[in-house]
Amino acid sequence: xxxxxxxxxxxxxxxxxxxxxxxxxxxxxxxxxxxxxxxxxxxxxxxxxxxxxxxxxxxxxxxxxxxxxxxxxxxxxxxxxxxxxxxxxxxxxxxxxxxxxxxxxxxxxxxxxxxxxxxxxxxxxxxxxxxxxxxxxxxxxxxxxxxxxxxxxxxxxxxxxxxxxxxxxxxxxxxxxxxxxxxxxxxxxxxxxxxxxxxxxxxxxxxxxxxxxxxxxxxxxxxxxxxxxxxxxxxxxxxxxxxxxxxxxxxxxxxxxxxxxxxxxxxxxxxxxxxxxxxxxxxxxxxxxxxxxxxxxxxxx
Amino acid sequence: xxxxxxxxxxxxxxxxxxxxxxxxxxxxxxxxxxxxxxxxxxxxxxxxxxxxxxxxxxxxxxxxxxxxxxxxxxxxxxxxxxxxxxxxxxxxxxxxxxxxxxxxxxxxxxxxxxxxxxxxxxxxxxxxxxxxxxxxxxxxxxxxxxxxxxxxxxxxxxxxxxxxxxxxxxxxxxxxxxxxxxxxxxxxxxxxxxxxxxxxxxxxxxxxxxxxxxxxxxxxxxxxxxxxxxxxxxxxxxxxxxxxxxxxxxxxxxxxxxxxxxxxxxxxxxxxxxxxxxxxxxxxxxxxxxxxxxxxxxxxxxxxxxxxxxxxxxxxxxxxxxxxxxxxxxxxxxxxxxxxxxxxxxxxxxxxxxxxxxxxxxxxxxxxxxxxxxxxxxxxxxxxxxxxxxxxxxxxxxxxxxxxxxxxxxxxxxxxxxxxxxxxxxxxxxxxxxxx
Amino acid sequence: xxxxxxxxxxxxxxxxxxxxxxxxxxxxxxxxxxxxxxxxxxxxxxxxxxxxxxxxxxxxxxxxxxxxxxxxxxxxxxxxxxxxxxxxxxxxxxxxxxxxxxxxxxxxxxxxxxxxxxxxxxxxxxxxxxxxxxxxxxxxxxxxxxxxxxxxxxxxxxxxxxxxxxxxxxxxxxxxxxxxxxxxxxxxx
Numbered sequence: 001x002x003x004x005x006x007x008x009x010x011x012x013x014x015x016x017x018x019x020x021x022x023x024x025x026x027x028x029x030x031x032x033x034x035x036x037x038x039x040x041x042x043x044x045x046x047x048x049x050x051x052x053x054x055x056x057x058x059x060x061x062x063x064x065x066x067x068x069x070x071x072x073x074x075x076x077x078x079x080x081x082x083x084x085x086x087x088x089x090x091x092x093x094x095x096x097x098x099x100x101x102x103x104x105x106x107x108x109x110x111x112x113x114x115x116x117x118x119x120x121x122x123x124x125x126x127x128x129x130x131x132x133x134x135x136x137x138x139x140x141x142x143x144x145x146x147x148x149x150x151x152x153x154x155x156x157x158x159x160x161x162x163x164x165x166x167x168x169x170x171x172x173x174x175x176x177x178x179x180x181x182x183x184x185x186x187x188x189x190x191x192x193x194x195x196x197x198x199x200x201x202x203x204x205x206x207x208x209x210x211x212x213x214x215x216x217x218x219x220x221x222x223x224x225x226x227x228x229x230x231x232x233x234x235x236x237x238x239x240x241x242x243x244x245x246x247x248x249x250x251x252x253x254x255x256x257x258x259x260x261x262x263x264x265x266x267x268x269x270x271x272x273x274x275x276x277x278x279x280x281x282x283x284x285x286x287x288x289x290x291x292x293x294x295x296x297x298x299x300x301x
Numbered sequence: 302x303x304x305x306x307x308x309x310x311x312x313x314x315x316x317x318x319x320x321x322x323x324x325x326x327x328x329x330x331x332x333x334x335x336x337x338x339x340x341x342x343x344x345x346x347x348x349x350x351x352x353x354x355x356x357x358x359x360x361x362x363x364x365x366x367x368x369x370x371x372x373x374x375x376x377x378x379x380x381x382x383x384x385x386x387x388x389x390x391x392x393x394x395x396x397x398x399x400x401x402x403x404x405x406x407x408x409x410x411x412x413x414x415x416x417x418x419x420x421x422x423x424x425x426x427x428x429x430x431x432x433x434x435x436x437x438x439x440x441x442x443x444x445x446x447x448x449x450x451x452x453x454x455x456x457x458x459x460x461x462x463x464x465x466x467x468x469x470x471x472x473x474x475x476x477x478x479x480x481x482x483x484x485x486x487x488x489x490x491x492x493x494x495x496x497x498x499x500x501x502x503x504x505x506x507x508x509x510x511x512x513x514x515x516x517x518x519x520x521x522x523x524x525x526x527x528x529x530x531x532x533x534x535x536x537x538x539x540x541x542x543x544x545x546x547x548x549x550x551x552x553x554x555x556x557x558x559x560x561x562x563x564x565x566x567x568x569x570x571x572x573x574x575x576x577x578x579x580x581x582x583x584x585x586x587x588x589x590x591x592x593x594x595x596x597x598x599x600x601x602x603x604x605x606x607x608x609x610x611x612x613x614x615x616x617x618x619x620x621x622x623x624x625x626x627x628x629x630x631x632x633x634x635x636x637x638x639x640x641x642x643x644x645x646x647x648x649x650x651x652x653x654x655x656x657x658x659x660x661x662x663x664x665x666x667x668x669x670x671x672x673x674x675x676x677x678x679x680x681x682x683x684x685x686x687x688x689x690x691x692x693x694x695x696x697x698x699x700x701x702x703x704x705x706x707x708x709x710x711x712x713x714x715x716x717x718x719x720x721x722x723x724x725x726x727x728x729x730x731x732x733x734x735x736x737x
Numbered sequence: 738x739x740x741x742x743x744x745x746x747x748x749x750x751x752x753x754x755x756x757x758x759x760x761x762x763x764x765x766x767x768x769x770x771x772x773x774x775x776x777x778x779x780x781x782x783x784x785x786x787x788x789x790x791x792x793x794x795x796x797x798x799x800x801x802x803x804x805x806x807x808x809x810x811x812x813x814x815x816x817x818x819x820x821x822x823x824x825x826x827x828x829x830x831x832x833x834x835x836x837x838x839x840x841x842x843x844x845x846x847x848x849x850x851x852x853x854x855x856x857x858x859x860x861x862x863x864x865x866x867x868x869x870x871x872x873x874x875x876x877x878x879x880x881x882x883x884x885x886x887x888x889x890x891x892x893x894x895x896x897x898x899x900x901x902x903x904x905x906x907x908x909x910x911x912x913x914x915x916x917x918x919x920x921x922x923x924x925x926x
Contacts, residue, residue: 002633003694009623010690014683016616020607021679025672054566083384087793115800128793151578154384158569159577197587237577240387240394247395248565252558254776258769259554262547265766269547273342273539367784389788392780550766 032182038194040162040169045231047241055249058242059235061093066214067232068092070225074206075153076107078145081131083154084236091239099127108132146189148202157230157237164230170195172226174205304523306535307332307339333516339538340545341526343713347421348524348545349552350414355512356553357407362505364400365449372452374498376491379454380579398568404446405571406560408594411439419631420652422640423525429632431522434515436628438508443595445504448497450592451489455576460589462489462497468602471615488582528712529640530705537709588669596666597659598624600678601685603670620682627689634689637697639705647700651692658684796926798918801857809874811862814925818862819913820874820886821923824897829855831884832898841901842909849898849909854917859925860899861913864888866906871895886910 049057068089071081086103090096109122110132125132134150135141141149157163173195177186190200207222214220235241310328312318321328331337371390373382386393415435418424424432451462466483470476485492523532532538539545563570571593575586591599598621605617627634642649658681665678706712797814801821804810809822824832832846850858864871866888872878873886873895881887881894883902888895893904900909915925 002630003636006627006630006634006690007694009627010686013620013623013686014691016607016609017604017620017679017683017686019609020605020613021676021683023607025676028672083381083388085790085793087789088388116803128790155577159574161574244394244398244565244568248561251565252561254769254773255554255558255561258766258773259551259558261762261766261769262551262554264762266547266551268762269543273544363781367781370785371788385788385790389790391783391786391788393784393788395780396784550770 033185033199036178036181036194036199038169038173040165040195043165043168043227043230045164045234047234054245056245058245059091060231062216063228063231064092064235065094066212066216066218066225067228067230067235069214070207070212070229071153071232073212074225075229076131076134078134078150078203079153080134080150081153081236082133083130083152084239085128085130086125087127088239091235096127103127103129106132108134146202150203153233153236155237157234159237164234166195167230167233168223168226170201171207171229172222304339304532304535304538306538307337308540310335310337333520333541334546335542336540338520338523338541339532339535340524340541341532341537341709342539342544343528343537343709344524344526344545346552347413347417347527349549349556350410350417352549353410353552353556354407354414356556357403357410358505358508358512360399360403361407362509364396364403365502365505367396368400369502372498374452374495376454376494376580379452379494383453395564398564402560402563402568402571404449405592405594406556406563407442408446410556411442412594415439416656418525420642421525421527422529422635422637422642424631425635425640426632427522428519428525431515431518432632433629434511434518436625438511438515440625441504441508441511445501445508446592446594448501448504450576451494451497452501453576454494454580456578456580456586457573457576457589459489459580459582460585461591462493464589465591466493468618468621471612471618473615490582525640526709527641527643528706528709529644530707530709530712533708534710590667593663593667596664597662597685598666600662600666601682603666603675604679604682606675606679620686624685627686631689631693634694635697636694637700637702639702644703644705645697645700646703648693648696651688651696654684655688658688794926796924798922798924800922802921804857806856808876811874812925814861814913818870819925820858820860820862820899820910822858822874824856824858828884828897832896832900835896835898835900842907844898844900844909846898849900849912851915851917854923857923858897858899859913859915859923860910862886862910864890864893864906865901865908865910866891866893866904871910 044052045057046060046063047057048054071079086099086106089099089102094102103125106125108125110125110129112121112123113119114121135144138149157167160166162169170193173193175192175194177192181192187200190202191204192199193201207225209221212220212225218224310321310325310331312321312327317327320326328337368386371382371386371393373379383397386397388394390396418432418435447461447465451458466480466489469479469483472479481487483493484490485496523538526532573590573592575589578586590596601624602617602621605613605620607613609616611619637645637648639645642652661681662678662685665674665681668674794815797812797819799810799812799821801823804821804823806823807825809820811818811820813819829846832849835846837843837845847855849860850856862870862874867890869888869890871881871886871888871893873880879887879889881903883894883896885897885899885902886895887893888904888906891905893906894902895906895910896902898909901907913925915923917923
């Protein structure tokens with residue numbers, strides 16, 4: 001009965017699926033802009049370690065500090081970093097006093113309440129504050145930016161396919177519109193960027209050579225700034241990377257040690273059974289002699 | 302609960318005896334995981350996955366309970382509370398990555414465990430209820446994983462919840478009412494998040510309860526083995542402890558190494574970048590997919606694209622649920638008296654096809670809903686249903702199995718090709734009646 | 738690990754050389770498992786400790802100029818109330834007149850206030866008995882038998898300098914770390 005009902009159900013499903021599989025497909029309209037897409041360059045980041053395996057390798061603090069400078073002087077006028085706190089900047093090699101100054105001098109103040117009147121006001125940030133929002137809410141962000149809200153950058157490197165590679169590629173990827181690009185697909189109010197999923201991005205090109213003056217004397221080329229800010233944003237998204245990898249190495253080495261001994265123990269425990277098998281089923285009693293499991297031959301079922 | 306020759310529990314100390322007479326928990330452990338549980342000695346590494354599934358469940362519950370100490374089930378702060386765990390809580394990043402990757406690994410283990418059951422016929426008499434309880438656990442796991450994925454309140458959380466709850470809108474007449482009821486509103490919102498959190502916390506303990514029942518049911522007939530021949534005598538078995546505690550210890554080490562590679566070096570490999578964007582009810586990501594472990598079923602859901610009497614959407618939902626429900630009937634769909642595919646030359650080939658088919662369905666489920674993936678998944682879905690509902694019943698009734706060994710002990714002694722039982726003879730393990 | 742124990746017992750009865758090796762393997766495996774289990778528990782315990790953001794919580798700046806003589810305010814600092822009271826001449830005199838040796842938790846008035854700002858008594862407003870908030874800092878609240886603070890939970894009386902005088906509390910009200918950044922501005926923490 002089960003088989004009959006099952007058979008019937010199977011025939012029905014197969015039939016309906018076959019109808020669907022055989023149904024003619026509507027010809028898909030090819031997208032004439034498809035060919036203009038480019039893929040991010042695969043960059044070897046400091047945290048990818050030797051051979052890019054990602055086993056070793058942490059952050060390059062000098063690079064993170066440079067990237068932070070790019071963020072502060074370029075990105076932060078539109079993009080917030082609301083899940084990162086100023087105190088986290090100590091990870092970049094800043095000391096406590098420097099962090100305090102960075103927080104106090106941050107161009108946007110943090111919300112506060114006037115203790116006398118209870119009115120909403122602002123006050124300079126402290127090390128324990130998170131980076132203040134640039135716009136009070138998404139509507140304001142849209143209104144100020146041609147209806148495209150600049151995304152918060154705290155998790156940008158983890159929320160985009162390609163991570164830091166993509167961020168570097170996008171920020172350095174602006175190009176003039178190719179001559180062969182279909183004219184009817186040009187979007188005047190946006191900017192052409194072959195790295196962007198729709199090719200047209202609301203953010204204007206930001207970087208130009210020498211835009212930022214690095215404290216460590218590194219030449220501030222567009223590519224260099226793109227790399228540095230992408231590395232900084234990778235840290236912002238995954239600040240525990242170094243602890244994670246260090247712990248991972250220790251744990252795995254420990255587990256390999258455990259597994260080796262566990263395997264040896266397993267072989268030892270089974271040595272009796274394996275040798276007993278050579279003599280045939282009847283030799284089971286030899287195992288019993290060692291006290292592992294007492295059992296008389298008469299008990300055999 | 303075991304074979305007559307199993308060594309009974311003997312308390313070693315007076316305290317142990319005192320305890321055993323009043324609350325025989327040590328005796329229960331001894332009989333289920335200790336020296337009192339006799340296990341076929343020929344079981345291979347595939348049999349490690351039952352214990353590993355238990356370990357995975359424990360890891361999920363342990364990490365989940367501590368994550369719940371920091372998580373806030375409120376749409377305003379859920380996402381931030383997860384980031385707070387990742388950035389500020391001591392070892393929060395470790396616990397959260399353990400929980401997220403632990404879910405994936407739980408499914409990996411369980412899928413291998415299920416495949417083991419299919420391959421060696423563990424679903425057959427006398428273990429039908431063991432199989433069905435396992436499927437109940439699988440369904441509970443899917444529900445738990447789905448609701449858990451909503452909790453971080455990322456874009457994939459939100460839109461996954463929206464799409465999956467909207468499946469119920471395919472039900473005629475009352476569909477929309479049911480969806481509104483499930484969501485506690487007209488869209489996925491705070492009410493939804495709160496009930497999902499509550500149920501996500503509850504269900505793992507229900508799973509643990511069903512696991513107890515399943516172990517109980519398993520210990521009546523005892524474990525299956527790669528020959529599928531039931532235990533006939535003491536020469537066929539060894540006690541669980543120390544033989545399989547040792548083997549499981551080794552298996553656990555290997556499992557934890559693989560788990561650690563993902564946990565510490567590829568923690569986001571199995572996740573989706575879009576879930577690091579906070580949920581936005583006004584914008585759907587370009588390409589939404591469920592977690593990888595739902596891909597085969599998602600492919601079946603999407604394979605139904607043609608209205609035929611019923612709307613395509615309803616067909617998809619029916620088929621997706623049927624794809625799992627039909628497994629409950631497997632013990633009766635499969636007529637063969639032989640359990641292990643080792644001795645079923647024809648069915649074995651179909652099983653290989655099924656394995657490839659599942660891989661194709663998985664891939665298509667994760668791919669965008671466009672050609673050629675839609676057509677490929679339609680063909681693959683045809684095979685899935687045909688395999689279980691048409692091919693299996695027919696082939697199992699007609700195939701000629703290879704000769705079975707007389708006993709496990711004989712099979713172990715390289716007696717595989719020797720004097721077998723008559724082909725296809727029922728093997729109920731009558732010689733080894735379980736003791737009460 | 739029970740595997741090791743069992744096997745060790747067994748090994749004891751054996752005498753051949755292979756057994757020593759076996760012995761070692763079982764003990765090593767058990768040791769690995771034990772150490773691993775204990776180490777794995779630590780993150781589950783440590784997550785309960787205060788998180789990085791809590792530890793980094795800001796200090797509080799308070800302008801004490803608006804507090805009139807004889808008045809007090811409560812300020813929230815690290816989730817606890819801080820009492821800031823502008824003491825009257827009488828209260829200061831009372832506090833200074835007490836024989837310190839007779840106190841349960843001896844402390845002079847000068848030890849409980851800061852040089853140049855003696856009129857401001859700044860203390861954590863949490864009863865040292867079991868953590869209730871004593872009354873007495875706001876106008877109209879009972880001030881207890883010693884013209885200071887009275888904890889209603891179990892009847893502890895503190896004097897005008899916040900020292901325990903009567904009742905179950907073992908210690909004086911705790912003083913937070915604070916610093917006057919100007920004549921009337923104080924930073925707590």
